[in-house]
Amino acid sequence: MAEATGIKEIIKPENLVYKKTKIMTDNVLSYCPGCGHGTTHRILAEIIDEEGLQSQTIGICPVGCSVLLYNFLDIDWQEAAHGRAPALATAVKRLLPDRFVFTYQGDGDLAAIGTAETIHACNRGENILIIFINNGIYGMTGGQMAPTTLPGMKSSTSPYGRDVKLMGNPLKMTDIVATLPGTYYVTRQSVHTPANVRKTKKAMKKAVQYQKLNKGTCFVEIVSNCPSNWKMTPVESNKWMEENMLPYYPLGDLKVPAEETTQKTINPEKND
Amino acid sequence: MTEEIIIAGFGGQGVLSMGKIMAYSGVMQDMEVSWMPSYGPEMRGGTANVIVIISSDRISSPIVRNFDTAIILNQQSLDKFENSVKPGGILIYDGNGITRHPERKDITVYRVDAVEEAGRMNSPKTFNMIVLGGFLKIKPIIKLENVIKGLKKSLPERYHNLIPMNEKALERGLEIIRKV
């Protein structure tokens, strides 16, 4: 009892350093401990809140671990069929051009079954933000090989490790869409350290600004982890990600607006 | 009154557009019309045909197998459709390139050498209007003035300067068609 009173003493407005953003609902996240989805949701919620976009935003959820994303952010949502989110977003943005429209998709959704929808939405330069969570595995269905699974990486459908001769190579969708004239800003980030969280938030904020200016497709990949299906503790999974995923999927901007390239050289902080 | 017509010939010969002008002319005369083309790859250089029905009543089937009139513009079409003319019906054909001429005795056969005549008139593209003129001589179901109106409707405005030429061709058709 004494301890409980102690906690109550501490939880006082003047002591608060961190709290749930308004846009996050009270629903308990359905993600495994240590998963990057929760952090990414939070970043998105903070941006929608800070930019005052709640009444302007339509989000498109994928099929995958984040299929229930609509339970966690207090905005209008559409649940797409597997891989089709960019097609939905295309129509939403064209019919409601003044709204903020984004898709949130995993690697199976975006880089396998939804490859065509992703590439063509980017190629048309749809004025949307595509958030791409890449953890190299199908999480929801139980750890099958994804298009982004690394060579040699084990999964339930590559139990002896991904043999690229038999199973093909990991697909770098972010690199591909960066080559398309329709994309305006393409970047690869992560959320596994506080510094990276801050960088990701900055990148997503940029994307929001660009959408307001009708610049074209913004594409933010977040290299993430999957402790459960990688069969690691959260800490181990982040370490494994740094040592294995990041060399294959290096962080940083892949395409930045021309006007910012000059800025970038003036302001070295902007470099990753 | 219901007139069920098939027009058949080479793709690109103006078969479909002749049908279209007929249909538009019917509309101008306040008739019911349907225009049912053959479509698809066979249209590109192969044979093309269109069924045009003009009627004073609501049209039932836009697709029929037997016709009151067959307008035939090449040998393949003649071979294919000669037997589709209803007994007592009419077959109009252009003799150009025809080696086996119509043989049926229970229909009336007319010949209009429109390709040749259009060449003589120095306007080969109006050949289908000569044929149409011939048809209207035999079956005056549409007034000529309504054909001109229909022509105006079916031709894009930039081609309207060609209308007098087409009118001439139409009248020429009336003159040169002859019973075989």
Next chain:
Amino acid sequence: MEKELRLMKGNEAVAEAAIRAGADGYFGYPITPQSEILEYLMQANPYTTTGMVVLQAESEVAAINMVYGGAACGKKVMTSSSSPGISLKQEGITYIAGAELPCLIVNVVRGGPGLGTIQPAQSDYFQAVKGGGHGDYHLIVLAPASVQEMADFVDLSFELAFKYRNPVMMLSDGAIGQMMEKVWLSPQKERSKTVPEWATTGKPTTRERNIITSLDLDPNAQESFNKKLIDKYNEIREKEVRFEEFQCEDAEYLFVAYGTSARVCQKAVQLCRAAGIKAGLIRPITLFPFPSKRINELADKMKLILSVEMSAGQMVEDVMLSVNGKVPVYHFGRMGGIVTAPDEVVEFLKSKIIGG
């Protein structure tokens, strides 16, 4: 405002009628014999006049999912395709039905299976009226039989789609799509400014967030939803049956046919009557809901019923269910892109009367 008379192809009539109905968006992909719809809309460029969005998608799959996204915003949106393309759209269609969204899907049917032929057929009846995609659902299915109805049913489809929050399919075929007839076009309607309360347009502080989804992981909740859908379909069966009858008053032989086949059978009725056979025709205008009750009533005074369709015999199953054994029911029809000829229908009927 007065109606405007034009001579148009069925496909063109759909496109023009969509603009005039105040549609907000069309998303399509080329396929014969319906490409004129997309071509006409691109040519008309309605974005500059009514604000209607027209987009050529990268696939039929993308097109139907664009329809999903647009419909989820409460907009009047549509797509069109022909049989193989409609098969590709089935994923999106079942999601749209599951999310209870209104939209219009036009199928200008060609012969199948597989790549089949580009010529007209009616072999997608099962796919259209029995669901088509996975799960327990129905589309409302309208069967236009003329270019005029290709135009008129666009507006009707949107009306029904929004009334019931249900996808509507216009089941046409290559013949009606490609042929030209006179059509009276309705005056231009303004695009609707009302936003349905369920639409996802951005959450204001005044309401809860809207979620458009067809997912429910709780089996009990999903079953309740399935029951709700059944109730909706029953209401549609009760209120929305449409059909037309030709010379049924004194008929002893009844044709049942929709779309192009109904036109063929009208002619067959004339030929029969000329030959002293008392034939009549009932033309279902809605294929779902099917005019079962009326067919059952008519069966009482018929000697036999002949279902005529350009398929191996699909609608005939619904005719048999409707007739429920009262009189013999037969099927007749050509396939593979061949349109049944009126005299063939008459010959077949005669053979059944004699053989009867």
